[in-house]
Amino acid sequence: MEDEQSFSDICGGRLALQRRFYSPSCLEFSLSCPRITLRSLTAVTCTVWLAAYGLFTLCENSMILSAAIFITLLGLLGYLHFVKIDHETLLIIDSLGIQMTSSYASGKESTTFIEMGQVNDVVINEAIYMQKVIYYLCILLKDPVEPHGISQVVPLFQSAKPRLDCLIEVYRSCQDILAHQKATSTSLEGGDRIISASNRRSHSGMGAYWHRQEDKR
Amino acid sequence: MVLKAFFPTCCASADSGLLVGRWVPEQSSAVVLAVVHFPFIPIQVKELLAQVQQASQVGVTVLGTWCHRRQEPEESLGHFLEGLGAIFSHKPWFQLCRERGSKSWSCKATHWQGPASPAASGEDQVMLIFYDQRKVLLSQLHPPTALPNRQAGDTTASAGGLAAVFDTVARSEALFQSDRFDEGPVRLSHWQSEGMEASILVELAKWAAGPVCLFLACLLSLISAASACRVFKLWPLSFIWSKLSTCEQLRHRLEQLTLIFSTQKAESPAQLMRKANMLVSVLLDVALGLMLLSWLHRKDLIGQLADALIPVADHVAEELQHLLQWLMGAPAGLKMNRALDQVLGRFFLYHIHLWISYIHLMSPFIERILWHVGLSACLGLTVALSILSDIIALLTFHIYCFYVYGARLYCLKIHGLSSLWRLFRGKKWNVLRQRVDSCSYDLDQLRLLVVAVQGLIHLLVDLINSLPLYSLGLRLCRPYRLAAGVKFRVLEHETGRPLRLLMQINPLPYSRVVHTYRLPTCGCHPKHSWGSLCRKLFFGELIYPWRQRGNKQD
Numbered sequence: 018m019e020d021e022q023s024f025s026d027i028c029g030g031r032l033a034l035q036r037r038f039y040s041p042s043c044l045e046f047s048l049s050c051p052r053i054t055l056r057s058l059t060a061v062t063c064t065v066w067l068a069a070y071g072l073f074t075l076c077e078n079s080m081i082l083s084a085a086i087f088i089t090l091l092g093l094l095g096y097l098h099f100v101k102i103d104h105e106t107l108l109i110i111d112s113l114g115i116q117m118t119s120s121y122a123s124g125k126e127s128t129t130f131i132e133m134g135q136v137n138d139v140v141i142n143e144a145i146y147m148q149k150v151i152y153y154l155c156i157l158l159k160d161p162v163e164p165h166g167i168s169q170v171v172p173l174f175q176s177a178k179p180r181l182d183c184l185i186e187v188y189r190s191c192q193d194i195l196a197h198q199k200a201t202s203t204s205l206e207g208g209d210r211i212i213s214a215s216n217r218r219s220h221s222g223m224g225a226y227w228h229r230q231e232d233k234r
Numbered sequence: 235m236v237l238k239a240f241f242p243t244c245c246a247s248a249d250s251g252l253l254v255g256r257w258v259p260e261q262s263s264a265v266v267l268a269v270v271h272f273p274f275i276p277i278q279v280k281e282l283l284a285q286v287q288q289a290s291q292v293g294v295t296v297l298g299t300w301c302h303r304r305q306e307p308e309e310s311l312g313h314f315l316e317g318l319g320a321i322f323s324h325k326p327w328f329q330l331c332r333e334r335g336s337k338s339w340s341c342k343a344t345h346w347q348g349p350a351s352p353a354a355s356g357e358d359q360v361m362l363i364f365y366d367q368r369k370v371l372l373s374q375l376h377p378p379t380a381l382p383n384r385q386a387g388d389t390t391a392s393a394g395g396l397a398a399v400f401d402t403v404a405r406s407e408a409l410f411q412s413d414r415f416d417e418g419p420v421r422l423s424h425w426q427s428e429g430m431e432a433s434i435l436v437e438l439a440k441w442a443a444g445p446v447c448l449f450l451a452c453l454l455s456l457i458s459a460a461s462a463c464r465v466f467k468l469w470p471l472s473f474i475w476s477k478l479s480t481c482e483q484l485r486h487r488l489e490q491l492t493l494i495f496s497t498q499k500a501e502s503p504a505q506l507m508r509k510a511n512m513l514v515s516v517l518l519d520v521a522l523g524l525m526l527l528s529w530l531h532r533k534d535l536i537g538q539l540a541d542a543l544i545p546v547a548d549h550v551a552e553e554l555q556h557l558l559q560w561l562m563g564a565p566a567g568l569k570m571n572r573a574l575d576q577v578l579g580r581f582f583l584y585h586i587h588l589w590i591s592y593i594h595l596m597s598p599f600i601e602r603i604l605w606h607v608g609l610s611a612c613l614g615l616t617v618a619l620s621i622l623s624d625i626i627a628l629l630t631f632h633i634y635c636f637y638v639y640g641a642r643l644y645c646l647k648i649h650g651l652s653s654l655w656r657l658f659r660g661k662k663w664n665v666l667r668q669r670v671d672s673c674s675y676d677l678d679q680l681r682l683l684v685v686a687v688q689g690l691i692h693l694l695v696d697l698i699n700s701l702p703l704y705s706l707g708l709r710l711c712r713p714y715r716l717a718a719g720v721k722f723r724v725l726e727h728e729t730g731r732p733l734r735l736l737m738q739i740n741p742l743p744y745s746r747v748v749h750t751y752r753l754p755t756c757g758c759h760p761k762h763s764w765g766s767l768c769r770k771l772f773f774g775e776l777i778y779p780w781r782q783r784g785n786k787q788d
Contacts, residue, residue, distance in 0.1 A: 039733060040733045042359075042361070042733070043361075043733055045724065108724070113735075114395075116722055128721040128740055129719070130719050130721055132394070133395075134394070201236075
């Protein structure tokens, strides 16, 4: 079962959220980032070539022009392969784990997999980013030493940076699967999950956690 | 409750039979290792499993049945498979089924009704995860946080979810020893069932390694014994040996070679990687050194260098003298402290005069010395670079003295200024504002260059020494050997059928490979990195081009 919705990111660009429902225990979200536009590409190329032409008129060395072409090509390839992310995917498999994949514009994929035993919770967190206050979805990892503590915060969808409405969609589905997993697991926190804010340590500038309060409305 | 079944991709096209593997109750997952084909005698299967269990300390049992049937379902086979559950009782009992030629799989796991539980035998949902058995066997998982208690070797498999799967497959090598050409009582299907993997070169190398290692170990122990003899411990010699970087580099290489050719086998995979890294690094070093040697001799660079050395030294001395004369006057219109000027200027001029006499004295012997030094490149590029660095240090010793005097005075001036600035911020007027002007001997470009070049050569030697080339090569050519984790891909899914996933190995990023397998260097400049070199030059802290014994890190 597949459906697609359109959202916007924090800068106003258009994002597409694709949701694939494989089974009640397996869900995949794919968020595609705004593409590289012809306008920005032309602007950068023109700037570099104008600068090179200016240097050429000063130095009378034609190597500068060919060097500028090389730099533009290599820079574009490097940007597409190392910097520009095309879409980010989140795959949640009940009782196995959560997998995040970032696919770059050149096709390269970088994957991280977190086992379910290490996941404490998935929450929406608030942060100050430059002059804005934004929301981001993150995974809280368990501390091996302290059973209710948190050792690390792993933020999701860092390149796409979707807004709150998109995050809420993803958050709801994640919580459904996590609740289902916690209910059937043989760990100590089976059944009802009681979220106590005192157990959480804030890891951001303005930490505020959105969870059950949203559902209680 | 969703159960996970890890199924090897090589058995996906095998004939029907029994599933053999390990059940991990904490993760509710079953790791299938092989398929036992019909016909078999249950007693023999149980004996084989007991043997494997004893050899590998892994709890291998019969997990269920595997049915790879043609278009027409065979009723008798179905009943037969059900009956097998009674012979090999296992909770839960897996029944995997696949239609030949199509991608539809079906699997169910049933709990047999035991005497204690009154509930009817329930069926659980199963998730199929395919894995490449050969890659998982050869791979080594690098967990993101290595806890200290995980490193301790324990007889049972480790508890972490996917680490348990990797561990089980890696330890069950005893099960994969028989292939289909063996005439054993039980016929198995696994990754090696088409024929055991082996290579003639590897077998020959293993056979030859024993005597070669023994011979080389004896030779190396003789050399170390000779170098440790009492003659070299006398005071002037020991001081010189400790200061020269060539000796340190030779000693480091000797230690590494002793470790590589020691007759003990490596205990852990980390030690094996270290040995392999050292060997590859030594071989590359020697290869580069021989290339350098052939290049030097082809162009007769040594003769040209020896001929050019004396005129260059004379030219440098002349330029330095001109510079000192200029500084002793009124440099750039600045007014200096005359007395201090004259003292320091004459002091440095006398240094230069001594040095020029020394160079002229050495001139007949230069070419021979350089030729013999060039031969040392056979031992490796790093040795050649260390000798070059030592020669530069010896030839420019006078410049180093100037640098020391200048840097110390400059440092004093900087400290004085900073204390005055602190006072100024405290809004206190200090009448005493005399500045020692004549010590503004700015670091001459030449001195700066020489010291910087020496620092760079040392850093280069350290880099060559510590880079783990074998691990990087392994990461490039066989990325599945060094695993940072796994990644999953969901295969074609039909409603009503079980969920099928493909588990692939996620290779370790290059930065982590270098960080994990970095070889320990002789640690002569642990405080030095490229950034600290620049910082020391700017603030006037002294840079010591010779090795300091006290800074050894291991």
